[in-house]
Amino acid sequence: MRIDCHVHLVGTGTGNSGCWYRPKGLTRFGEPMMTKAVGLKVDDIQGPEFDQLYVRNLVRFISESSLIDQAMLLAHELPHTEDGTPLPELSSLYVPNDYVLEVAAAHPEFLPAISIHPAKDGAFEELNDCLDRGAAALKCLPNVQGIDWNNPRYTKFLERMAEAGLPLLAHTGSERTMPVIDHALASPTVLTRALEIGVTCIAAHAGTGMMVLDPDYLDVFLRMLEKYPNLYGDNSALAGLSFRLRSSANRTLTSSPIMDRILHGSDLPVPSNGLLPLLGGMIDWSDYRESRRITNPLDLDARLKQMLGYNEATFTRASTLLRIL
Template sequence: MTLSRSRRNFLIAGGLLAGGAAIGALSRPWLINPCLAALPADLGEHPLLKRVWAGVDPAMVWDCHVHLAGVGDGSSGIAISQDMLSPLSPMQYLQRLFYLNAGCAHDAPDRVDQSYVERLHNLMEGMAPGAKLMLFAFEHAHDDTGRARPEASAFFVPNEYARRVAAESPEWFEWVCSIHPYRADCVDALDAAVAQGARAVKWLPPAMGIDPASQRCDRFYAALAQHQLPLISHAGEEKAVHGIGEASWGNPLRLRRALDAGVRVVMAHCASMGDDVDLDQGSEGPRVRSFDLFARMMAEPAYRDRLYADISAIILRNREVSVIRQIVETTEWHGRLLFGSDYPLPGILPLISPATMADEGLLDEAAVPVLEGVREHNPILFDFALKRLLVSDGVRLPASVFETRRFFDSSLARAA
């Protein structure tokens, strides 16, 4: 279709106005992360923070859902889509601004990638000694033939970069590889990543163009099972990342193929948002909450030692309170839940409201100002503390949920 000059100019002007509005949004103090550094003494020594660490072994706390980000202005190899750089795609442009502000790398011309990692160092200095972050690589989208489609990928974080960042600060970081299962060399790439210390594989199927129920994944599943390496896969609706896959590929039921192949699967976010077709009733089955499909699978005896979930993003405003309550109250799930923050999202201030959670009875009201103060300095500690303090009908998440190293560190299993 050919646009007239006036129509084209109108669209460009509209995009620029939207982009200007996006930039203007970040000038509002209640929207931006102030990126403060070390906690002041009154917060650092607050009894509430001492309580959230009580009973938890910090050396076992591995935040299993942390994104590396940047714009590729260093030697990282990171790439982001042109849409995220252009005011003509205002939503994706705004997402980039918020993500980089959340990671405190928004005001660092020519050193965004480095600043993002430096902020992670700063945050880990504020965590109890021994705690670590598991840093995600993020694969290109691929088509059905296994060909990489960088032009259709929202962003790309190479395995080598995630490995290098972790290797440079092993006291703070582990790394998670991301490998597309349709690649001709996917098994070789997995073997190499395991040899280099990757703790898991990360997928976001709708963005990467992966159908987890496709037979194309079988050889990769066999290799994962052989290595006993977990697959951390997004499940449920995806709003943050655009790609070339079908939205339906986030359906929790599509991960049955991996589970049936013997893979340990971690469903990110407990599939806590959106709805999907109930494929157990056929391809034309009714649409039900993705979370309900997740709950069904968690109840199946065959998956008791294979299906797990991380609790990243479950406290965002776009989650139903009933979902949070069910996650906290379902004690039979607790041994299969894993702490993850989905950083940098906890640094986007409007996304999480401790006050709303207190209104719903999920938090003590006295915790709200303390948590909000912590968030301005350390969003990862904020996310950890808030989840440690969650309560529903008198039930809290146990310390074991936060001691995730026991799941990801195979050397502990060998030692046992």
């Protein structure tokens, strides 16, 4: 089973989804590209059926894909302080667990990744409820949501995740689309305690940073791979215009044994594009021309990853790691 383990569910609240979308910073400027990436227009964001159209298009992309069988949809939690106070004013979007679980239950094309801040009131109870309802993973952005998984207060929460076999998919490296609370939490070391407790952790983006703009933690990720056998990375956003990918980083991530610990992810609706891989000498002109003819965004990202050197196992590895009931 080929799984895209990193697809964002986005909504504005139409159809009582409970979602909201309030773009801040670069997110506002990226709206046209992101809506186009999922086959929609900016005007659709203000329309009465945006959430339904978004899901409909994702279902169509998978049903028409020749490279992807399932996608893991990501919920998005609010930022919180360590005492559990929610900070909605610091978020660009909110996607509740109920909505992700309901969409996944209605469509076998999807797996649900929940998102819970471990400091929020009722977090442990919410975790158990989501486990009962089929959560496949827990997704977080530590630097955006203010989650330091090394905080001893979260031990019970992490122990329950380990017991249930629920992986932790955590953003690592640069973040330029949403407000960042603590830049230090971009390092993969934020996962140290979770790994030691026994949680399977997936460092989204493998700790890569945008060239010139942000620190790069790929070297930290590589050192941690040697120490923790339950640590993996994903290659989401590494086939686009995010300036995360360098030719040296691509050679490292597609080399053995590093590639044995990488999962495929697209980061949709962040658009994929072969221009930077072309300019960086990572794909050739014929590959780039081929990529320009691919209209399905899931297939586009997957095909670019193949061109970049990622093997078949990166596409199927998620099926052995995620909590699939």
